[in-house]
Amino acid sequence: MSQPFRLNKEGLINRNKKISFTFNGKKLFGYEGDTIASALIANGIHLVGRSFKYHRPRGFFGAGVEEPNAKLQVEFNGHSEPNVNATEMELVEGLSASSQNCWPSVNFDIGAINNFLKMFFPAGFYYKTFMWPKSFWYKIYEPFIRKAAGLGIASLEKDKERYEHKFEYCDLLVTGSGPSGLASAYAAAKNGAKVILAEDKPRFGGTLLTDDVSIDNLSGKDWAEKIVSELKSMPNVTVKNRSQVFGYYDHNMLVMFERVSDHLEKKSKFTPRQRLWYIRAKETILSTGSIERPIVFGNNDTPGIFLSAAAKEYMKVYGVLVGKKPLIFTNNDSAYETALDFKKNNVEPIILDTREEHSSELIDEAKSKGIDIRFSHGVIVANGYKKVKSAKIGKLTKDKNSFEKIETIECDCICVSGFWTPSVHLASQSGNKLKYEEKIDAFIPDKKKQQETSVGASNGSFTLEESLKHGFENGSNLSAKITETKTEISIPNVNEKKYGAHDKFWCMPLPKNENPKRFVDFQNDVSVSDIEIALREGYRSIEHVKRYTTLGMATDQGRTSNLNGLQLVSNIENKIVPEVGHTTFRPPFTPITIGTIVGREVGMEYMPTRKTPIHKWHKKNNAVFVDAGAWKRPRYYKQGNETLFEASKREAKNVRENVGICDVTTLGKIDIKGPDAAEFLNRVYTNAWMKLPVGKARYGLMLREDGIVLDDGTTTRISENHYHMTTTTAQAANVLSHLEYYLQIVWPELNVNVVSTTEQWAGAAIAGPKSRDMLSKLYPDLDVSNDALPFMGYKEADFFGVQSRIFRISFSGELAFEINVKSDHGMFMWEKMMEIGKEFGNQPYGTEALSTLRIEMGHVAGPELDGRTIPLDVSLNGLVSKKKDFIGKNSLGREAFNIESRQKIVGLIPIDRKSSIPEGSHIVQDQNAKLPIPKLGHVSSSCWSVENNNPFSLAIMKDGKNMIGKKFFAVSPLKNKSIEVEVISSHYVDPEGKRVRS
């Protein structure tokens, strides 16, 4: 098997290591160091895809990030990835690549009929065609567009790869290892700065790898190697290849995407596939280089047409010829280097130069080598459907609007150069307003916005001498400011070819009666005529032209098309390019995987998991868990084949009849200390706190300043200046911040400290008529009688050798106690309770039973305190002091809060005493009323009342208290249910609260 387009010597690939892969099912091979693109071209394969809109045959155009066409579906390492850039993806053994956007095959694609219907697919086609009738959208248009649009196929499999995030800080981040980047990094490193040098490609050196230059008598490539190895040996420097800085964010934070292992044949289990670096740099050097732009001509998208620099890169880096009969079409000197390289490899190029005959160092060299140069010439149209076969070329008249002579010449590739566009993406992302540099017909960075400094070609300097000089100077000066050390470095001697002036020519005219497509944007199939239409239809702003035509909107972000598009618009509008302006550059510079963005925050690591110290016991005893914020709480303990409903009923019933224990560790706990603690609580809670005695707990309600209930809970006075506050599980963090806000900002004169102790205490509630009996066994030496430990009482006592706190508080409405021990003793406490509770019929109960118990008691919780209710709404107005001021008090006087018919909490039972009412149901008077049916309220919490053995719900209902005894419908369109209900009191069980006091 030979590779017809592989050179024998040239290139940086390893010819000793063959790598086999497949393309569209065909077995091929390349060498270590190849990209998919270079390996395919070496095998003479150019047709790799079909274009987005017209399904035109497409080949390679570039050799790196600028590639608009060669996006492949690639399978390797057991996963399939769409839209992989063939010019960037390195070849690995066993890789299998295939063409996208074509059916049945890339060679014969039915969608190509669009190409012949192109008069029906002008700019704005989708906007114009799919507007009406409206009813067609979901069933016809949208599925059609979906099928036609998009290129590759995303895998439905779970991504098994590992991705990582990394945070890094440095003095100087250098983005790109071309001559200016290397010089900057080197100078800064010598000054002792902490430097990160990032190179997107596998090889360092940028244009030094392909340009015929020498630095200090070393070839560009050897000099780059020398500098990189020296940088790598320095402890203050991090050198990264395959790492692209793709985003410049606020406060000098840059994000880098490192391709860690896609190029490796074997990797260890924990090697990530890709890594995302968040880099906070004190200074940034943007040495991102420039990208060659094409000249626009007819059928300029035919496979076999390349950027001239890409053709050179394929020769010099990969040892691959893009063709053996090349036409070089240029408006500047840089393409002559490509021609000379062809010549060096015994290929005879023909140069078509749009400039009039003149001389420069390179032109003279090409002439002396006997290369056929035709001045004032250009390619009018490329011939050939799936590959360039010939080109119609023309001699331009002096005004370059028409032709003196037209002929057709044979060729197998066209290498085009329309001069260079600095890569200003990162500079623009940093906020830098770009300025138009007329000398190079392109935008370059203007005044600094953040700490970014552009050097080299990305700043519009296209000579090696200037790039190195700027690199060394800026690297040295920027770092010296940080390290306060300055090491003198002599700028090396440079040998490079001098370029003559380029021609400001960018689009070939068409001869009369000829109308081939001239593409500006290859990836989105935007042609000259599309942009003309957009302007004719009145689009003026470049941002609007972009959106209407989709120019520059593809994944290549218009790297090769933006400036030509701007030129076209400015020509038609008779404006100069800077007046037209440019579209916004946004990150990422190239597409990155979702996996990298997600990193390790996936599955169980999506968010932290909080487990109580008793978690293992729950798990061992068949707890089914529910998420409560980050906490895992037992929802119920499954016995045998029980359902959630059966288990929660059993657990709740056991609490009502015997005794149960519940893990309440997750409740928020805040320790409050200080001489002004009582005063502080008095301001925070709506009820009075000044007279709470030591050893007593009190239920309290806190509001936001707008009068809405923030949270409820009990606070216990442990000692004179020491309180223990509990919050709901959900609001724990908010309440702490709330208290800190008032102590630090509003009332700093109060001498109070607060700290979260949620994690420090493990808690268990013991609830049920037999809880006191059980408690007396847990504390055999303690008097736990109603007199010694009354409702809302508090005691500290020894729990089998462990310090503990006993609170007589109840959420279930039963006689209940809550025991707290230090977290480390949580499991001990729980197991002891399980052991001792046996004789009283104790069973653990989960959150579902807990809800049942509190709902049928009419105790409010999160669903009622939903950020819309004031104390009166939930019948807690008894807790609102009229005598003192507190947070939110002034808002309670608002008119809307004092309307008689305002919403109130009520209870609901179904008339049939059987149908459970879905939570979230709307309460309506007449379920058959005309839409929209007036809503009278909503169902906030539902349960199966174990006390009364029928469903019961809490609801927030307009004028609720006056509705008691009336009948309504609870309608849930989500569950498709409508249930007739009767309004009753929200206190369904023990309305006098006798049990908790018993």
Add this chain to the structure above:
Amino acid sequence: MLYIKCPYCGLRAQKEFSYGGDATVKRPNINEEVTSEDWDNFVYMRKSPRGKHVELWQHIAGCRQWIKVQRDTATHEIFQTAKVTEEIR
């Protein structure tokens, strides 16, 4: 991501902070009569300036102190940070 200088801990990533609104709003004193207009202004009315704005942030994943941050709401530039007891000029 913003880089915020906590007056207690130094430069830290935005991830460690939580935003707390306009720092120039002053709560009416506790136990003092307040007109409903003043109260409404305190609870509801906020300016939304383009440009320099002094706001509160809390270093929740750090020292838990509330701090003042003077930030440009359009460019995110941070000019100054201070303890809540200090003035921002």
